Amino acid sequence: MTRQVFGVEVADELRGIVREPAALFFSVVMPVAFFALFVSLFGKFSAGGLSAGTQMIATFGAFGVISVVLMNPGLGVAADRERGWLRAKQVSSVPIGVTLAAKVVAALPYAAGVLVAMTATAALTGALNAPALALLRLGVVLVIGSLPFALVSLAIGFQVKAGAGAAILNAIMIPTSVVSGLWMPLDIMPPFFRDIAAFLPNHHLSELARAQLNGGPVLTHVLVLLAFAGVAAVAAGVSYRHARS
C-alpha cells in the first residue's frame, strides 16, 4: 500500500522532471560540461598512481550530485507551494514526509546520470584508470552522500519562491564547492581554503568518494556527513513547520 503510494509520488515527480526538463538541465549539464573541459585539459596528469581524470570523477562528481540534489527537490517544493499544490498534498492522507522523500528519490537517477556521463567522458578521453568496482563504490557513496544536501534544498524551498531559491542555492553551492576543492585541487589553491574546507560537507563528500579510489581513511568524512545530515534534517523540519503558505 505505502509502496504504491510512494510509487505514485515518485512517478508524478519523474513526469515533472521529464516533461519540464529545463530546471534540471543546468544542474546536470553544467557540471558535466565543466568536467569535460577540465578532464580534456588535465585528465592525463597523474598523482599517486591515479590519473587526474579519475580523481576528478570524485571531485567534479561530488559537485555534480550536489548540484542536482540541491536544486531539484527544493525548487520543486517552492514551485508547488507558490501554486498552492503543496496544500493539496498536505490535506491528503499521505504523510508529507513520503511526498518529500519522493521528490528527493526522483532526483537520484539524474545524480547517477551525471556520474555515468562523467565516467564515460573520462573513459573517452583516455583519462580513466580505476577498477570498475572502485568506480561503482564511488558512485554509490556520492549518491547516498548527496542526500543531506537534499534536506538543505527542502529547508530553503519551504521559505522562498522558486526563482529566489535557485539564486540562493547557487550562491551556496558554487562558493562552497570551489573552496572544497571540487573544481580545482586544493593543492593549487591558497592554503586557507583547506582550513575552510575542513568544515564543509562538500569537501568531506568528495574526499569520501576519493577514498574509494585510493583507499584513504573514511571515518572523519563519514562522521562529518552524518552530523551534517542531522543538522540539515532539523533545519528542514523547522523550516517545514514555519513554511510560508
Added chain:
Amino acid sequence: METVLEVRGARHDYGATKALDGVDLDVGAGECVALLGPNGAGKTTLVNQIVGLLPHHGESVRVGGGDPRIAATRRQLGVVQQSLGFPTTLKVSELVTGAAVRAGKPRSAAGPVMAELDLTDLAGRRAVKLSGGQKQRLQLAMALVGDPRLLVLDEPTAGLDVPARKRFWQILAERRERGVGVLLTTHLIEESSAVADRVVVLDRGRVVAQGTPDELVARLPDRTVIARTGLALEQLQALPGVVSLRTDGDHVHLGTRTPEALLRVLLVQDPGLTGLRVEGAGLEEAVAGLIERGAA
C-alpha cells in the same frame, strides 16, 4: 445520526485578527451543512483547521472522531480547496488516479468518477490548461475518488455554469444518500437553500445564526433602507419591521422585509430625513443585522 465532523470552540488568530473566535459546528453522516458568511468571515480558516492545514487547539476539531492533523484521519476526508493550483506537468487522468492510490483505492477507481464528473474527454489534458469550472470538477473528482466520509468543499461551485452547478448538486445528493457528510462554504444564500439541510452563518469568526435554510431566510432582511436621519439608534431599532441596523458614516442602514411600512413611519418621525435610498439587502447587510440584534 452518526457525527462525522465535530468542532468545539475553534479559535484561530492571525496576529491581531481573530479569524475564528469560538466556533461550534457538527456535521452528521448524510447531512449537508452550508457555511455562509461575507468575505473574511473565517470560512476558509475554519475549513483549513478541519482539513488539517492549520493547527487547532486541544481536541477542538474531530473528523470521524480523529485529529485531522494526523495523516491517517484524513483518509476520511475529501477536500475541495479555494484557489488550488495544479502542477503544470500532470494530466487530468494522472491526477485522479494519483488521488485514488493516495486514498488507498485501486487505480481503476478513477474511471467511473471521471465519467461521473464529465472529465473523461479531458483525461489527457494538462490540468493547468483546464477552464476554471473544469478545474473545480477535477478537484471534486479527486475528492470523491477516495470515497470519503466527509466532504469539505470551500466554495465548490465558484466558476461553475448552471448545468455544471445542477450536476454538482445531484452528485452531492447521491453521496449523501450513501451517508457522506458535506460541509460547504458559499456566499450565496440561494445556493445554501437549494442544497443544505442546515445553514451556519459565520461573521468575524463567530457563528451569528444557524438553522434550516427556510428558518434563516425568514429572519434575514431582503431590503435595506438607507438614509441620513436625526433619530437615535434606539428609536430606529423600534421602528416597525426593522430586523437589522447598521451605521455607515452619517448614514444608517435599516434591514427589513417590509420596506413600505417602515418608510411610512420613518418619514413621519423624521420629516428632515435626507439621502433616502432603498436597496436589495446583500448577505453582508443581512449578516450585519443579525449581529446587532445579538441573534445566534
